[in-house]
Amino acid sequence: MKTKALCSLLTLCSCCMAQKDGQHSLAGIKTVYVMVDSAVSDPGVPGLTSKVIKSDVEAQLRSFGIAVGPSPIVFKVSYFGAPGVLFGVSVDVVQRVALLRDPSIQVLLKTWKTDYTETTGVATNWAALKWTAQTIRDSTEKLVNEFLTAWLIENPDVKLSPQHEVK
């Protein structure tokens, strides 16, 4: 019995990992507030500002029909690292949740997240990483695409514009 419980727990865990933790939390999202984390960001890369990233991300989200503006759902893009050595990019969807075991406990949490993993692991050749404004913008775009893929799975009723339809 104990083994069965453990197996179901492990299956549950691996299912959750496979579809990325919290993917269901993207269901029903129509509007988000885009926030670029400038407190820990501003990597000091020539040509890159939080405003540029915010504008890129907002355009990408809008092109898939996600409205951008005041919303309790925060779409947070963060940067960290040291110029010329290492940079990391992450995208978090932050929403208010209630614990199932005690719904009176409500907290604001990351319900979905993704990041550029090369920078968070133990890359063997950090110094060789050549980060420019364009590579950071491209990495951010990839992460937002990852979000959009997950979001589309959870919102199958969304009508895509012809440019995004899968042929």
Next chain:
Amino acid sequence: MSIKNRVLCAALLMCSCCMAQKEAENQRSLAGIREVYVLVDDIHLADGTGSTLPGLTRDVLEIDLDTQLRSRGINPQGNGPLFIVRYLVVPEKGFYSLDISVMQWVQLVRDPSIQVLISTWSTADSAGGVKTANLTVQTVRDSLEKQVNQFLGAWSVENLDVKPPQ
């Protein structure tokens, strides 16, 4: 102090204030926890990075955890939230990373029918990876102890009524 240094200090202060606020918010999710289900995960990166350190096994870390949690009155083998310890060691580079996540089922406030299992508290933001000249089993065990203490510190603030067992 130069203007540049002042700006840097202000940014760091703002950053630490934001983190403190965030931690306090997440800390509330630890209220009412009396039991957890411990999972210790030895991770490897996609490129195969990560190996073992002789003498460092999940069992060793599980026993440490068990003792530390029980000493404060938390049952580590219960049906409560998942208490996940993930660690990665790369002995040849003297590198290790270790973090703790508490995962719980939550429902979205905007739509309670949407329920997900997510990390409600973790040390991941503060832990990071560490490069050390002398990576031993004890280094990793000490790191675990420090992070479990971090959890217990936050947990005890939210569970003032729990008395440690005699």
